Amino acid sequence: MGRVGIRDVADRADVAVGTVSNFLNHPDKVSADKAQRIQQAIESLGFVPSNAGRQLRLGVSTVIGYIAPDVSNPHFAEIAESVELRASDRGVSVFIGNSHRSREREDAYIQVFEQHQVRGLLVSSHEPIEERLAQVRRRGTPSVLIGQRAASLDQPSVSIDDVSGGRQAMQHLLDIGCRHVAFVGGPLGIPQVSARLAGASEVARGSGTTLEVINMPDRTVRGGHEVGEALLQRHAAQRPDGVFAVNDLLALGILNAVATGGVHVPREMAVVGYDDNEFAEASLIPLTSVRGRHQGFGTAVMDLLFDMIERRPVEDIHRVLEPDLMVRASSAGIGSI
Amino acid sequence: MGRVGIRDVADRADVAVGTVSNFLNHPDKVSADKAQRIQQAIESLGFVPSNAGRQLRLGVSTVIGYIAPDVSNPHFAEIAESVELRASDRGVSVFIGNSHRSREREDAYIQVFEQHQVRGLLVSSHEPIEERLAQVRRRGTPSVLIGQRAASLDQPSVSIDDVSGGRQAMQHLLDIGCRHVAFVGGPLGIPQVSARLAGASEVARGSGTTLEVINMPDRTVRGGHEVGEALLQRHAAQRPDGVFAVNDLLALGILNAVATGGVHVPREMAVVGYDDNEFAEASLIPLTSVRGRHQGFGTAVMDLLFDMIERRPVEDIHRVLEPDLMVRASSAGIGSI
Numbered sequence: 001m002g003r004v005g006i007r008d009v010a011d012r013a014d015v016a017v018g019t020v021s022n023f024l025n026h027p028d029k030v031s032a033d034k035a036q037r038i039q040q041a042i043e044s045l046g047f048v049p050s051n052a053g054r055q056l057r058l059g060v061s062t063v064i065g066y067i068a069p070d071v072s073n074p075h076f077a078e079i080a081e082s083v084e085l086r087a088s089d090r091g092v093s094v095f096i097g098n099s100h101r102s103r104e105r106e107d108a109y110i111q112v113f114e115q116h117q118v119r120g121l122l123v124s125s126h127e128p129i130e131e132r133l134a135q136v137r138r139r140g141t142p143s144v145l146i147g148q149r150a151a152s153l154d155q156p157s158v159s160i161d162d163v164s165g166g167r168q169a170m171q172h173l174l175d176i177g178c179r180h181v182a183f184v185g186g187p188l189g190i191p192q193v194s195a196r197l198a199g200a201s202e203v204a205r206g207s208g209t210t211l212e213v214i215n216m217p218d219r220t221v222r223g224g225h226e227v228g229e230a231l232l233q234r235h236a237a238q239r240p241d242g243v244f245a246v247n248d249l250l251a252l253g254i255l256n257a258v259a260t261g262g263v264h265v266p267r268e269m270a271v272v273g274y275d276d277n278e279f280a281e282a283s284l285i286p287l288t289s290v291r292g293r294h295q296g297f298g299t300a301v302m303d304l305l306f307d308m309i310e311r312r313p314v315e316d317i318h319r320v321l322e323p324d325l326m327v328r329a330s331s332a333g334i335g336s337i
Numbered sequence: 338m339g340r341v342g343i344r345d346v347a348d349r350a351d352v353a354v355g356t357v358s359n360f361l362n363h364p365d366k367v368s369a370d371k372a373q374r375i376q377q378a379i380e381s382l383g384f385v386p387s388n389a390g391r392q393l394r395l396g397v398s399t400v401i402g403y404i405a406p407d408v409s410n411p412h413f414a415e416i417a418e419s420v421e422l423r424a425s426d427r428g429v430s431v432f433i434g435n436s437h438r439s440r441e442r443e444d445a446y447i448q449v450f451e452q453h454q455v456r457g458l459l460v461s462s463h464e465p466i467e468e469r470l471a472q473v474r475r476r477g478t479p480s481v482l483i484g485q486r487a488a489s490l491d492q493p494s495v496s497i498d499d500v501s502g503g504r505q506a507m508q509h510l511l512d513i514g515c516r517h518v519a520f521v522g523g524p525l526g527i528p529q530v531s532a533r534l535a536g537a538s539e540v541a542r543g544s545g546t547t548l549e550v551i552n553m554p555d556r557t558v559r560g561g562h563e564v565g566e567a568l569l570q571r572h573a574a575q576r577p578d579g580v581f582a583v584n585d586l587l588a589l590g591i592l593n594a595v596a597t598g599g600v601h602v603p604r605e606m607a608v609v610g611y612d613d614n615e616f617a618e619a620s621l622i623p624l625t626s627v628r629g630r631h632q633g634f635g636t637a638v639m640d641l642l643f644d645m646i647e648r649r650p651v652e653d654i655h656r657v658l659e660p661d662l663m664v665r666a667s668s669a670g671i672g673s674i
Contacts, residue, residue: 004476046475063449065432071408071414071417072411072414072418073414074409074411077408077414080409080435081409084435088442093434094434095402095433095434096432096434098418098431100418100421139383220615221615222619252616253619255621256619278409278557279558279589282558282562282589282593283621284596
């Protein structure tokens with residue numbers, strides 16, 4: 001069965017095709033009587049105005065594309081939700097493309113979103129992607145990089161100050177008396193990972209506390225379990241008395257593995273995560289975590305993207321939000337302070 | 338700045354516009370020499386073939402729309418991943434729309450996806466939505482309903498046998514000796530909830546074990562915490578010795594609240610969830626759960642959708658997969674068997 005066309009609507013409403021076209025694009029030009037007949041015809045025929053066609057004519061889409069590295073990580077799902085709420089206020093829909101942290105899939109989604117002429121793009125990526133986004137911007141589709149500060153002066157970004165987050169986590173572990181802290185995460189080439197490590201190192205330097213780096217590129221609960229099992233294999237004296245994991249999934253995996261293996265958390269090993277996802281607070285031993293998403297995160301992202309879409313001048317296109325440390329039982333109540 | 342058009346590409350490559358069009362749509366008709374020049378022109382100009390335009394001509398899109406109730410629930414994120422892997426094999430991208438369990442937003446996404454002329458739709462919904470999908474199907478966009486068996490003979494669906502899942506969970510709690518089981522979930526009008534309850538009731542009937550229904554429509558970790566806190570308020574003798582929660586988020590919230598409140602899990606209270614999400618196995622007290630997603634789930638969904646898109650005859654458009662009970666520490670090692 002063919003799609004219902006604009007001509008079918010015109011016939012049913014007994015108006016000219018041009019009147020239906022006006023109704024769709026410049027409704028103020030159509031009389032109330034005709035508008036009502038056209039609306040009824042559209043409903044009874046189930047006519048869907050082709051957005052593809054309308055977009056080409058009007059140059060306006062009602063869709064934003066969001067490329068996320070991994071929607072099964074609640075952190076990105078929560079970002080998506082806060083962005084969507086704000087988009088919804090503006091009458092815009094968000095299409096999420098899940099890149100599975102693959103640069104190839106990121107490229108594929110950027111291309112498909114561009115072909116669909118989305119109004120703008122939001123991109124959470126751990127890869128160097130600014131040059132690709134610059135191409136897309138030159139062809140007319142603005143974007144906001146999420147989660148890392150853009151290097152280019154032309155690329156808007158909204159990020160968390162991960163160096164500060166790393167500092168806060170490490171300072172907290174020092175404050176509660178840790179003498180040997182393991183930083184767990186990887187690959188170290190990822191800007192978010194290296195920034196968190198840089199903050200932690202800065203605080204550790206000269207403190208008398210050892211900072212050991214455990215490179216675990218699989219930043220999932222499974223990866224955390226693997227690290228936890230490896231720590232259990234060590235003699236107790238060789239184990240860190242504090243762990244700072246680069247995200248909550250890793251931290252929860254480590255926490256569960258070592259606690260199950262008989263290590264007391266936090267007395268023998270304090271654990272701190274990053275992101276403060278929904279499972280951090282709900283864990284059986286609630287997890288201390290660095291919280292980057294404020295209420296205002298989604299708002300900041302969407303407002304910046306709309307500034308770009310509507311070509312408003314913006315003072316600072318690199319918005320950097322300060323994170324907060326949420327202290328919970330996985331590191332509380334044992335310290336010297 | 339205007340978008341680069343097909344004419345610019347033709348000029349740069351020194352070929353006719355029709356040759357560029359052939360290159361895009363029927364590349365086999367273009368000589369290798371011209372194809373190479375056109376490809377170079379496309380790359381140097383940053384030309385993006387308008388999918389909108391191409392779709393209208395060819396009637397073919399490379400995108401599938403997936404409407405999920407809540408991507409922050411790892412269960413739906415995992416479904417999205419398995420669907421995407423299969424889609425990727427077929428050269429198709431998946432756009433995810435997050436409906437936040439709102440019927441209004443489901444409708445909005447269906448409309449926007451239809452306007453973008455996606456090749457097909459996947460819909461996970463807890464609402465009655467078949468009539469809406471029938472409209473869309475009549476206008477040319479096929480869909481597969483995920484997670485509930487469709488009532489209509491024309492609406493393809495892939496679902497888990499939730500009655501069987503409910504039976505398995507309840508039988509397991511009986512087998513380990515529970516005398517008072519709380520079924521936690523809601524609203525009871527949701528097909529997936531009522532089917533799981535129906536299975537549990539069937540097994541409980543005549544068994545001598547009481548089945549109490551605790552209606553908790555907020556099927557999140559937070560909702561589970563609330564139920565757990567309420568159970569802690571009861572005298573120990575009034576508490577259930579078994580809990581069957583309608584999803585893992587609820588189960589984990591209950592488990593964490595009661596264990597933190599001093600109830601021994603599983604000895605004093607066994608807990609069983611549903612979905613077997615990533616956090617079920619990784620919990621500090623690993624959670625027994627009903628696993629519905631087989632390796633084959635994403636494959637079954639995409640294959641059925643492509644049968645519809647390519648109008649292949651299909652024997653059974655209602656595919657129902659059998660779930661498996663994954664027994665773990667939250668209900669193990671205490672039973673009479």
